[in-house]
């Protein structure tokens with residue numbers, strides 16, 4: 497099995513990440529436990545940034561914080577010189593609480609509330625990615641009332657769906673996000689945005705999908721957007737200063753996945769954008785991207801304690817762990833696949849095939865099917881790899897299971913960055929039907 501980042505097996509036969517023995521981490525912080533390899537996150541951030549620098553293209557690499565949003569993660573993004581994409585008041589509040597520079601925050605979302613917009617205007621964030629006509633009008637109105645001008649991008653849907661190895665030209669825009677590029681909505685939105693006195697229209701945004709392993713979808717999107725930009729230049733004298741091509745760059749969850757390096761996405765996208773800018777004699781726009789999964793996905797590992805085992809004779813061995821869909825919803829939500837090892841028996845050869853069950857009261861709460869493992873027993877530690885994106889951020893309290901803590905590891909040091917929830921936290925917001933009479 498290919499290990500990611502700084503992960504290796506130490507001379508005690510234990511999985512080590514960031515110079516920390518995972519067995520020792522579990523002794524200190526308990527299970528389940530999310531562990532993040534900070535050096536790998538830094539490496540990912542720098543490889544996106546450096547490629548733009550090498551190509552001499554003005555750019556913003558915005559970390560899509562929906563993938564994993566906590567105060568410490570936002571501070572790490574800031575340390576690495578990233579911008580930040582937020583999609584809700586909660587993510588915005590997290591960023592501001594972390595001291596992230598407001599002018600480097602981009603605000604997304606297809607239904608931003610008046611309160612969310614108001615907070616973002618007041619805090620003077622860098623850019624609003626406007627999703628629909630309702631928001632266009634509301635944002636302009638709110639800015640007028642506050643006598644402020646804000647930067648905006650218009651999110652367009654170019655009629656392309658990209659996923660892993662395929663992309664589909666849908667020919668229409670059946671998406672809840674953005675202004676259709678093909679059905680005239682984007683043309684109308686540009687005209688409104690250009691005439692809105694309190695909105696400074698910087699350019700356009702699109703996001704074509706996620707876990708994408710090749711560049712074709714991005715290149716087709718760039719081509720379609722440039723055809724439109726040419727039209728807008730000729731007919732409306734509008735020139736985009738910024739083109740945001742979203743996130744979606746794929747990562748290696750299992751040996752079936754074969755992602756290309758961050759640099760290759762960026763190089764090919766820039767090549768295509770340059771080509772169209774030259775062809776239409778337009779100034780090369782500033783390029784923004786929004787990687788989420790590819791920034792943190794393979795940097796995260798979840799450590800569980802093995803508990804019960806159930807054998808269905810001649811069918812399957814179920815091995816249950818002390819977490820599940822409450823800390824990682826992705827397998828139940830969209831059959832996401834993962835690889836795992838026994839962290840305390842990392843040098844032992846696989847001897848049996850087991851299926852890893854979560855502890856939630858749902859038959860669908862299965863983390864991994866048919867996983868080869870060494871002979872395992874209760875109290876072993878299972879390390880599930882690549883849980884760094886959309887794991888903690890989609891964690892929930894189903895069955896009133898407290899959410900696990902998050903630990904950052906780097907250079908032989910571990911730092912607790914999110915505390916474990918307690919049972920008290922489970923009832924913290926509850927109000928009683930009647931007072932409990934303490935006996």
Ligand SMILES: Cc1ncc(COP(=O)(O)O)c(C=O)c1O
Pocket residue numbers: 560563581604703705706707742743744745786787788789790885
């Ligand atoms: C607008 C937008 N940008 C960026 C992202 C991040 O995508 P990924 O985590 O696949 O890089 C998403 C994910 O849903 C998105 O909707």
